[in-house]
Amino acid sequence: MTSxxxxxxxxxxxxxxxxxxVALPFMFPAFxxxxxxxxxxxxxxxxxxxxxxxxxxxxxVGHGALYGLGAYTAAILVTDSGWPMLATPVAAAAVxxxxxxxxxxxALRIKGLYLALVTLAVATLFPALVEQFSSLTGGSSGLSLVxxxxxxxxxxxxxxxxxxxxIDGLASDQWRYFVFLAVTVVMFIVVANIVRSRTGRxxxxxxxxxxxxxxxxxxxxxxxxxTFGTSAAIAGVGGAMLALNNGRVNPTSFTLLVSIYLLVxxxxxxxxxxxxxxxxxxxxxxxxxxxxxxxxxxxxxxxPVILGVLLVIQMLLAPNGIVGQIRDLQxxxxxxxxxxxxxxxxxxxxxxxxxxxxxxxxxxxxGT
Amino acid sequence: xxxxxxRLIALAAVTMLVAAACGRDDDSGSGSDDGGDSDSGGEEASxxxxxxxxxxxxxxxxxxxxxxxxxxGTIRPADGPYAxxxxxxxxxxxxxxxxxxxxxxxxxxxxxYKIELIKENDSYDPAKTPAVAQKLVEQxxxxxxxxxxxxxxxxxxxxxxxxxCVPNVALATGSSEWNKADDYPWYxxxxxxxxxxxxxxxxxxxxxxxxxxxxxxxxxxxFGQAYRDALNEAIERSNNDNGTSxxxxxxxGYNPLSGTTTEAAVTSLSQSGADxxxxxxxxxxxxxxxxxIPDTWDVDPFISVTCAGNLAMSIAGEAGVGAIQAQAxxxxxxxxxxxxxxxxxxxxxxxxxxxxxxxxxxxxxSVGWGFGTYLQNLLExxxxxxxxxxxxTAYSLDTPAYGLVRPDITIKTDGANDPWGIEGFRxxxxxxxxxxxxxxxxxxxxxxxxxxxx
Numbered sequence: 001m002t003s004x005x006x007x008x009x010x011x012x013x014x015x016x017x018x019x020x021x022v023a024l025p026f027m028f029p030a031f032x033x034x035x036x037x038x039x040x041x042x043x044x045x046x047x048x049x050x051x052x053x054x055x056x057x058x059x060x061v062g063h064g065a066l067y068g069l070g071a072y073t074a075a076i077l078v079t080d081s082g083w084p085m086l087a088t089p090v091a092a093a094a095v096x097x098x099x100x101x102x103x104x105x106x107a108l109r110i111k112g113l114y115l116a117l118v119t120l121a122v123a124t125l126f127p128a129l130v131e132q133f134s135s136l137t138g139g140s141s142g143l144s145l146v147x148x149x150x151x152x153x154x155x156x157x158x159x160x161x162x163x164x165x166x167i168d169g170l171a172s173d174q175w176r177y178f179v180f181l182a183v184t185v186v187m188f189i190v191v192a193n194i195v196r197s198r199t200g201r202x203x204x205x206x207x208x209x210x211x212x213x214x215x216x217x218x219x220x221x222x223x224x225x226x227t228f229g230t231s232a233a234i235a236g237v238g239g240a241m242l243a244l245n246n247g248r249v250n251p252t253s254f255t256l257l258v259s260i261y262l263l264v265x266x267x268x269x270x271x272x273x274x275x276x277x278x279x280x281x282x283x284x285x286x287x288x289x290x291x292x293x294x295x296x297x298x299x300x301x302x303x304p305v306i307l308g309v310l311l312v313i314q315m316l317l318a319p320n321g322i323v324g325q326i327r328d329l330q331x332x333x334x335x336x337x338x339x340x341x342x343x344x345x346x347x348x349x350x351x352x353x354x355x356x357x358x359x360x361x362x363x364x365x366x367g368t
Numbered sequence: 369x370x371x372x373x374x375r376l377i378a379l380a381a382v383t384m385l386v387a388a389a390c391g392r393d394d395d396s397g398s399g400s401d402d403g404g405d406s407d408s409g410g411e412e413a414s415x416x417x418x419x420x421x422x423x424x425x426x427x428x429x430x431x432x433x434x435x436x437x438x439x440x441g442t443i444r445p446a447d448g449p450y451a452x453x454x455x456x457x458x459x460x461x462x463x464x465x466x467x468x469x470x471x472x473x474x475x476x477x478x479x480x481y482k483i484e485l486i487k488e489n490d491s492y493d494p495a496k497t498p499a500v501a502q503k504l505v506e507q508x509x510x511x512x513x514x515x516x517x518x519x520x521x522x523x524x525x526x527x528x529x530x531x532x533c534v535p536n537v538a539l540a541t542g543s544s545e546w547n548k549a550d551d552y553p554w555y556x557x558x559x560x561x562x563x564x565x566x567x568x569x570x571x572x573x574x575x576x577x578x579x580x581x582x583x584x585x586x587x588x589x590x591f592g593q594a595y596r597d598a599l600n601e602a603i604e605r606s607n608n609d610n611g612t613s614x615x616x617x618x619x620x621g622y623n624p625l626s627g628t629t630t631e632a633a634v635t636s637l638s639q640s641g642a643d644x645x646x647x648x649x650x651x652x653x654x655x656x657x658x659x660x661i662p663d664t665w666d667v668d669p670f671i672s673v674t675c676a677g678n679l680a681m682s683i684a685g686e687a688g689v690g691a692i693q694a695q696a697x698x699x700x701x702x703x704x705x706x707x708x709x710x711x712x713x714x715x716x717x718x719x720x721x722x723x724x725x726x727x728x729x730x731x732x733x734s735v736g737w738g739f740g741t742y743l744q745n746l747l748e749x750x751x752x753x754x755x756x757x758x759x760x761t762a763y764s765l766d767t768p769a770y771g772l773v774r775p776d777i778t779i780k781t782d783g784a785n786d787p788w789g790i791e792g793f794r795x796x797x798x799x800x801x802x803x804x805x806x807x808x809x810x811x812x813x814x815x816x817x818x819x820x821x822x
Contacts, residue, residue: 140589
């Protein structure tokens with residue numbers, strides 16, 4: 001484990017988090033539980049983006065397209081090929097890995113803003129591609145995840161996929177919540193393992209200084225391409241989850257806005273931290289789905305503006321994101337307790353990282 | 369590096385081949401006519417289109433009716449690029465305020481009901497619609513949904529609402545999808561079908577220019593494709609049955625998500641040799657398209673009803689003069705229509721409910737007001753006010769025009785045989801005074817839409 005702070009604090013906070021996650025579907029009505037599941041899908045996609053942008057320093061504004069590709073892969077496999085639902089995220093990961101590698105190829109030559117522009121093109125192209133292949137994707141009308149079932153309403157031969165709970169006393173939305181929670185936790189463990197492995201260290205090394213990384217024996221081209229592919233695969237799993245949750249996919253759900261939303265989630269939560277994207281997604285979800293609808297009528301249309309202002313304020317006060325900021329605070333408290341100079345703890349702020357945020361691994365090296 | 373490229377290209381090619389091999393084997397969706405006909409036997413026996421004891425597993429007929437108040441939900445985009453449609457909801461809201469201020473609606477059961485409208489925002493993202501619909505139905509406990517914006521948004525909750533027997537009426541879309549009343553009897557559109565509108569354009573062309581060469585610009589999505597498909601079929605029918613020789617000499621699709629304008633498409637179409645121009649697109653690109661027509665191309669473009677409101681036409685300005693539409697409603701901005709008692713009533717009541725001049729005459733708010741008057745029409749004609757009662761009324765209407773629907777249009781529905789209420793248009797041409805000159809009077813084609821869509 002890499003976080004700062006005493007071990008018992010981490011175990012305790014982990015336990016509290018687990019209890020909250022398990023209790024949530026019993027405390028909220030079905031539509032909220034449904035929204036929580038949507039947040040999980042976005043959190044997984046954001047975790048994928050974080051691997052690329054946070055840890056490897058390559059900015060992608062095109063992950064909304066990969067998220068959509070994953071969703072469409074799942075939808076088409078369920079509807080046309082009769083795949084079992086939970087097998088489709090694996091296929092979505094494979095398809096998106098290939099797509100990610102192809103999109104990532106230009107990243108070998110171009111960097112920073114220019115790479116962002118290339119990925120921007122991918123994001124804007126995606127809805128048009130869906131339209132282009134409308135015989136497969138259903139075009140702008142979208143595609144329902146329908147399967148042949150015996151008891152469909154009004155004698156229709158097929159109807160939308162269902163999540164019937166096998167456990168008595170667990171409603172279908174609660175059951176679905178736990179299935180998706182399990183997938184989400186698995187995906188975050190996968191990301192954590194990648195980051196903490198040798199590969200993960202090489203990703204951070206490339207981000208911080210590409211030449212030095214190459215000189216140290218890191219195969220930069222290979223690592224960058226594979227990161228793009230892996231990041232895309234994880235985003236694709238998130239997309240597949242969304243398709244399975246909603247039972248429908250539409251091109252308007254995967255516009256440029258989603259790509260930006262994913263970036264926001266990464267930055268707000270804390271780039272280059274494992275749980276940052278999840279925290280960012282929850283915060284953005286709370287704002288969009290819980291707070292914004294309660295705004296008085298006059299301000300409801302201004303919700304995106306308010307979100308923008310809040311983002312600017314956060315960037316001024318806590319540029320490392322929520323998780324990054326908590327780490328900084330912990331580090332300062334620890335330094336004060338040990339009577340040391342806090343400068344050594346926060347020195348990582350000066351690391352030449354692509355996003356200027358705390359690199360998890362280096363943080364662990366210098367932090368505790 | 370070369371090696372890597374080759375491998376990747378090979379990999380991409382294999383992926384594409386696999387994808388192609390797994391193509392869809394069933395494109396047609398689930399709306400099979402034959403199945404529907406055999407199903408309807410039981411329904412006819414009980415007299416009404418929907419019998420909840422057969423159709424619903426957990427029927428809650430009067431949910432959302434609390435004493436003399438009926439809760440109604442509506443879903444629309446309040447932010448994002450389609451936020452202009454929030455104006456439809458503004459109209460619906462103003463209508464609700466207006467009827468409440470007058471004491472409520474006296475329904476067919478003799479009771480007087482007030483309306484409580486609850487709005488939700490899905491930002492025009494169909495992935496967000498299911499949760500807010502669920503919130504309206506399960507949390508807010510609405511009686512029905514009305515005036516929902518967007519074909520995709522309505523499609524994304526179609527199974528949920530139909531499986532739970534919750535009415536969704538006055539859908540703010542004329543998609544051909546709403547033809548499937550057999551499979552989805554709890555849905556009914558509040559607009560005429562786009563496909564029928566295209567047939568009215570073509571009928572007018574066939575009568576006045578039987579050897580027309582048409583240039584078609586259509587929005588490359590469900591909305592524009594409905595125009596394109598209906599037009600192609602109507603041309604074939606007209607040429608076979610009426611001996612016309614109409615052909616489409618130029619065709620361009622326009623993708624609204626592409627972020628480009630239609631200028632290049634219009635330029636190309638203007639050189640196609642066409643003498644008629646059909647603009648099957650909506651939103652701002654539609655009036656923009658009219659401004660792109662070069663002076664050298666002498667055509668009076670046919671425009672979508674979604675583009676013919678005063679708000680959109682003011683964007684086109686001078687270029688809008690001469691544009692032709694199939695018109696089903698009165699236009700409060702038209703000096704002629706403004707004299708009618710229907711428009712006068714709308715202007716008076718709307719202003720009393722807080723609508724300003726631009727909202728009253730813009731052509732978008734009045735659509736929402738129109739949905740309100742439709743709802744009123746349903747309630748007044750329903751003897752047992754519950755969810756099935758409302759739908760059975762919606763599917764057996766036979767009334768004169770309501771609200772701002774043009775007075776000569778008759779409103780008739782008949783279950784799955786005729787799921788479309790408004791099936792009449794007149795043909796009108798934009799004049800320099802901001803009004804419309806009648807080119808052909810209202811004709812009704814009751815019960816024909818279903819067949820036209822097929």
